[in-house]
Amino acid sequence: MADLSSMATGAAALTMLLAITLTGCRRADDVHLAQTPAEAASQLQSAFAEAPEEFQRAAQAASEALRQEDLTKAVESLVAIKASENVTVQQGLAVHSSMVVLEARLVAAADSGDAEAREAYALLKRLKKK
Numbered sequence: 001m002a003d004l005s006s007m008a009t010g011a012a013a014l015t016m017l018l019a020i021t022l023t024g025c026r027r028a029d030d031v032h033l034a035q036t037p038a039e040a041a042s043q044l045q046s047a048f049a050e051a052p053e054e055f056q057r058a059a060q061a062a063s064e065a066l067r068q069e070d071l072t073k074a075v076e077s078l079v080a081i082k083a084s085e086n087v088t089v090q091q092g093l094a095v096h097s098s099m100v101v102l103e104a105r106l107v108a109a110a111d112s113g114d115a116e117a118r119e120a121y122a123l124l125k126r127l128k129k130k
Contacts, residue, residue, distance in 0.1 A: 040066050
């Protein structure tokens with residue numbers, strides 16, 4: 001599973017590049033990307049605080065799943081939000097950052113032998129291809 005770790009590292013680098021690109025001329029250290037599931041959950045809730053109710057509910061479900069480490073529900077919730085075409089740049093960045101944190105968590109847990117994490121990671125890979 002060593003290749004999973006390198007994929008997670010690549011995803012983190014891509015997230016930073018995306019953050020720098022989306023924020024234009026702002027300095028990279030002005031952009032705070034989530035480092036933990038709890039931070040990702042908070043970012044999601046903040047980003048979707050003024051969103052329509054359906055998006056707020058979806059972000060709340062994703063946030064709760066991240067906090068409770070319900071890996072499969074977190075994958076499903078984040079992919080559903082990401083599939084929407086009506087998110088702002090800030091919301092999209094919060095979703096992407098959350099997915100990177102989740103993917104890193106899945107890879108680490110799968111490498112440690114967590115069967116649920118392996119299944120959730122396989123689901124994430126399948127849903128990303130759609």
